[in-house]
Amino acid sequence: MLRSKHALSSTHKALFQHLRFFSLPSNSHHVLSTHNCDTQLREALLQMALRGHDMNFQYYNTLLNECVNKRAFREGQRVHAHMIKTNYLPCVFLWTRLIVFYVKCESLTNARNLFDEMPERNVVSWTAMISAYSQRGYASQALSLFVQMLRSGTEPNEFTFATVLTSCISSSGFVLGRQIHSLIVKLNYEAHVYVGSSLLDMYAKDGKIHEARGIFECLPERDVVSCTAIISGYAQLGLDQEALELFCQFQEEGMQSNYVTYTSVLTALSGLAALDHGKQVHNHLLRSEVPSFVVLQNSLIDMYSKCGNLTYARRIFDTMHERTVISWNAMLVGYSKHGEGREVLQLFNLMRDENKVKPDSVTVLAVLSGCSHAGLEDKGMDIFYDMTGGKIGVEPDTKHYGCVVDLLGRAGRVEEAFEFIRKLPFEPSAAIWGCLLGACNVHLNVDIGEFVGHRLLEIEPENAGNYVILSNLYASAGRWEEVRSLRDLMLKKTVRKEPGRSWIELDQILHTFHAGDCSHPRRKEVSAKVQELSVRFKEAGYVPDLSCVLHDVDEEQKEKILLSHSEKLALCFGLIASPESVPIRVIKNLRICVDCHNFAKYISKIYGREVSLRDKNRFHRIVGGKCSCGDYW
DNA sequence: GTAGGGTTAG
Numbered sequence A: 001m002l003r004s005k006h007a008l009s010s011t012h013k014a015l016f017q018h019l020r021f022f023s024l025p026s027n028s029h030h031v032l033s034t035h036n037c038d039t040q041l042r043e044a045l046l047q048m049a050l051r052g053h054d055m056n057f058q059y060y061n062t063l064l065n066e067c068v069n070k071r072a073f074r075e076g077q078r079v080h081a082h083m084i085k086t087n088y089l090p091c092v093f094l095w096t097r098l099i100v101f102y103v104k105c106e107s108l109t110n111a112r113n114l115f116d117e118m119p120e121r122n123v124v125s126w127t128a129m130i131s132a133y134s135q136r137g138y139a140s141q142a143l144s145l146f147v148q149m150l151r152s153g154t155e156p157n158e159f160t161f162a163t164v165l166t167s168c169i170s171s172s173g174f175v176l177g178r179q180i181h182s183l184i185v186k187l188n189y190e191a192h193v194y195v196g197s198s199l200l201d202m203y204a205k206d207g208k209i210h211e212a213r214g215i216f217e218c219l220p221e222r223d224v225v226s227c228t229a230i231i232s233g234y235a236q237l238g239l240d241q242e243a244l245e246l247f248c249q250f251q252e253e254g255m256q257s258n259y260v261t262y263t264s265v266l267t268a269l270s271g272l273a274a275l276d277h278g279k280q281v282h283n284h285l286l287r288s289e290v291p292s293f294v295v296l297q298n299s300l301i302d303m304y305s306k307c308g309n310l311t312y313a314r315r316i317f318d319t320m321h322e323r324t325v326i327s328w329n330a331m332l333v334g335y336s337k338h339g340e341g342r343e344v345l346q347l348f349n350l351m352r353d354e355n356k357v358k359p360d361s362v363t364v365l366a367v368l369s370g371c372s373h374a375g376l377e378d379k380g381m382d383i384f385y386d387m388t389g390g391k392i393g394v395e396p397d398t399k400h401y402g403c404v405v406d407l408l409g410r411a412g413r414v415e416e417a418f419e420f421i422r423k424l425p426f427e428p429s430a431a432i433w434g435c436l437l438g439a440c441n442v443h444l445n446v447d448i449g450e451f452v453g454h455r456l457l458e459i460e461p462e463n464a465g466n467y468v469i470l471s472n473l474y475a476s477a478g479r480w481e482e483v484r485s486l487r488d489l490m491l492k493k494t495v496r497k498e499p500g501r502s503w504i505e506l507d508q509i510l511h512t513f514h515a516g517d518c519s520h521p522r523r524k525e526v527s528a529k530v531q532e533l534s535v536r537f538k539e540a541g542y543v544p545d546l547s548c549v550l551h552d553v554d555e556e557q558k559e560k561i562l563l564s565h566s567e568k569l570a571l572c573f574g575l576i577a578s579p580e581s582v583p584i585r586v587i588k589n590l591r592i593c594v595d596c597h598n599f600a601k602y603i604s605k606i607y608g609r610e611v612s613l614r615d616k617n618r619f620h621r622i623v624g625g626k627c628s629c630g631d632y633w
Numbered sequence B: 001g002t003a004g005g006g007t008t009a010g
Helices: A009-019 A039-050 A054-069 A074-085 A092-104 A110-116 A124-133 A139-151 A158-168 A173-186 A195-206 A209-218 A224-236 A241-254 A260-274 A274-288 A294-306 A310-319 A325-337 A341-354 A361-373 A376-386 A400-409 A416-423 A431-441 A446-459 A464-476 A480-492 A524-541 A555-563 A568-577 A594-607
Strands: A502-505 A509-514 A585-588 A613-614 A617-621
Touching: A039 A110, A039 A209, A054 A074, A054 A092, A054 A585, A074 A092, A092 A110, A092 A124, A092 A294, A110 A124, A124 A139, A124 A158, A139 A158, A139 A480, A158 A173, A158 A195, A195 A209, A195 A224, A209 A224, A224 A241, A224 A260, A241 A260, A260 A274, A260 A294, A260 A446, A274 A294, A274 A502, A294 A310, A310 A325, A310 A568, A341 A376, A361 A376, A361 A400, A376 A400, A400 A416, A400 A431, A416 A431, A416 A446, A416 A617, A431 A464, A446 A464, A464 A509, A509 A568, A524 A555, A524 A568, A524 A594, A568 A585, A568 A594, A568 A613, A594 A613, A594 A617
Parallel strands: A585 A613
Antiparallel strands: A502 A509, A502 A585, A613 A617
């Protein structure tokens, strides 16, 4: 039978106009014999029949198409029922349409039942079903169906590959993903832009950014999705600079970014705390036609708060027409990282009062850590008890317990925190012990600290941070013998430590400083400034904290090492290169060292400059020699 | 009739 795809759209429309109320004839399945159609419809049907069309096919296809477009579940079911009643045996095409109809109407079970009943399947029906599972997050069902498809002898096409790869994003799925990649190469689909995007995204999410980049570079054509995929690949791995550079390059090449692209680049800008760039993107969005979807606004909230501008973040939050739990969380995390505990609690109360969006695990984490950063341990404990009492609707997990240890430890309740850990219903993680070790160090509890420190060295001997903190603790107790043996142990275990890096943004340029790197053009001038300040600050009472240096060198060397810390370089660069009226905003990739923190306080006091320092954990807003972190971070 | 990229995280 003839089923031409063309020429009949207007006839189809006419047909549907008349059939839209689904006065399905019950006595006959053959449309031409339908006696309740009027002259115009009869004419339309006649024309189609004259052109050799299977009238039942046209009829059902038109109806189902409309039901899919309108997500008209009941009507679609009636069409399906009518097929059954009239013993009409749909061809694979129509059968697949029925499956797609059920999928679009969120009835996966109906779709699967139909799929299982199909007398024969083709690549489209297989792909439609795989896609249904993929899009709803049923990755294992999608993958198992894909394997069944291969076993059945049906060859996948570009649609199948593009969709199935999205189900390979999990630790167990990556293995299968690589095998699918081989098949893609074998069947020559690697250069297909949809397949390529999906493939490179999978590699990026597995942390294999070089492979992802390789696939991207081999694509003969690029579009906004593939470009966004590679940008977000870098951004999600924290390779923010690379993400930003690619974005700029694609913009220059004329890529039409969409809201997903902007969302991804904003993530990178958050990581870099590149406020000027971020503002530029925001301004562009306000002037452009890009729709302000919630995800994009969430990204803007996060960008502004991670760039240190909570006022702008809140302004966006307040003007949103619709908020998701992520909007609330992004704002709460912002306040939390700035040590604004009262704001955290107020916003959390607002969220509970509004009762439109349910808190999730991240919400409670943000609130607990917000209380912790702000020294509101009683409030924090109240919320934790609300949670364990089922009043929040979130079950505590290991991270929440970690927050409680942090709350108690910070408040000096070290023994209590220790007891709390011992009573945990599970084996405490390194992160939990780490919180307690930090507290022991700050509150000089050598007994518990020693126990916890050695426990940590057993659990994660490769983590340099543990050696450093324990060594500091021993040093403050004057136990130099232990300090030495710890240092030896640390060298033996050859622990890798991420190199310290600090940067500052001036006029949309990011100036990065590393401790051992002299590549910055004004490095000499900057180093001289650090020297100069050191002398000047010493007169004002600054004492270099040599315990921050673990190297086995004399004191003079230690001081030299301290003065080469990347934070100090970035701070001094800010001092000489930025206008006096603006705060010095420095970002560090790791936790800031105690000595640099102290140094920054002197800058703020002696130069009357506000210093905003973002480290791995939080913001330090330093004004007049005082820091918003209260010297506990 | 079937397809790819996105936001929060002590």
